[in-house]
Amino acid sequence: MYGKDSVILSDICKRPSGFEHLSPFCYVNILDKSSIEEAVVNNNIDTLIHFSALLSAVGENNVPLAISVNGRGVENVLEVSKAHNLKLFIPSTIGAFGPTTTRDGTPDLTIQRPRTIYGVTKVYAELLGEYYHEKYGVDFRSLRFPGIISTVEPGGGTTDYAIKIYYDALLNGKHICYLKPDTELPMMYDTDCMTSVVQMLHTPSENLSLRTYNVTGFSFTPEQIAESIRKRIPTFQIEYNICPIRQKIADSWPRSLDDSTARRDWAWKPEYDLEATTEIMLELLTAKLLPPKNEPKLATM
Ligand SMILES: NC(=O)C1=CN([C@@H]2O[C@H](COP(=O)(O)OP(=O)(O)OC[C@H]3O[C@@H](n4cnc5c(N)ncnc54)[C@H](O)[C@@H]3O)[C@@H](O)[C@H]2O)C=CC1
Ligand SMILES: CC(=O)[C@H](N)C(=O)O
Secondary structure, three states: OOOOOOOOEEEOOOOOOOOOOOOOEEEOOOOOHHHHHHHHHHOOOOEEEOOOOOOHHHHHHOHHHHHHHHHHHHHHHHHHHHHHOOEEEOOEEHHHOOOOOOOOOEOOOOOOOOOOHHHHHHHHHHHHHHHHHHHHOOEEEEEEEOEEEOOOOOOOOOOOHHHHHHHHHHHOOEEEEOOOOOOOEEEEEHHHHHHHHHHHHHOOHHHOOOOEEEOOOEEEOHHHHHHHHHOOOOOOEEEEOOOHHHHHHHHOOOOOEOOHHHHHHHOOOOOOOHHHHHHHHHHHHHHHHOOOOOOOOOOOO
16 A cells, blocks of 8 residues: 555646656546546556545636536546445545534534535535445545645645745745634644545444544644744744635634544544644755755865
């Protein structure tokens, strides 16, 4: 299940430089079922992890494309999983909840009436996956993630500021935040996110009481993440220029998630809190963005 001999990455665009050593890479357009099937058959794939999607903010700007990528893409991977007996993981999100859901300690099973096309398509993915599991026996599994914080530049979501703020802290000493200072959202560090996927995929089917679980790390506001950065970069400043679209989305999402079912069923437990996340983000991004200048080489004799 791990390592470059076991994993193949795919996308419709070339992978960013610096990741070539990770694993083989191939073109797959998830809107083209035969392209998924070709990759599965040619590489003898047994598990499909389907990450491709348009996130919440970009989805609002291109609804037909979001319906297509997030909706048809899911239909295609489910059909291919059914035909080739694959284990299938599709991430869901806090975006699958909406303003009528309880926002604090949101449980796994509750009202799901999202108001974004991203959320609507993610509820569709959850329900269609569970339907394929019940009707056809597809080993479908899903986790509802909060905002994921990693050093990879964000792809157009509402929680993106929680990545950009670290870039800005190092490059400019200042971040202009599109959410209000007291907007609380749940988040999780990258390593915990990947651990949760691996743990859930390893859990025997009979131990899963749900096919879609909440998982979370910790919750914070822009003010609180700025304070955490200021402990390490005292001159760091945050200013606010509210984006009404993203603010409205954030105000409709949970402030915190209840992930006790995942903790009970497959011993889920995150390792990173806000301080540990700030520590590692600043360390990794310093290495990525501010590499040490090369010392002049000594003349060889
Ligand atoms: N980043 C986050 O905070 C969270 C992400 N998730 C889920 O995790 C998954 C990955 O999210 P990110 O990596 O942040 O998104 P991203 O926007 O960074 O990456 C999405 C990828 O999908 C690819 N893609 C788009 N159209 C495609 C097509 N037709 N065929 C093949 N690939 C296509 C894009 O090229 C891109 O590499 C998504 O399903 C998202 O809903 C869930 C909760 C939080
Ligand atoms: C929480 C998510 O699903 C994503 N980061 C987004 O903000 O759209």
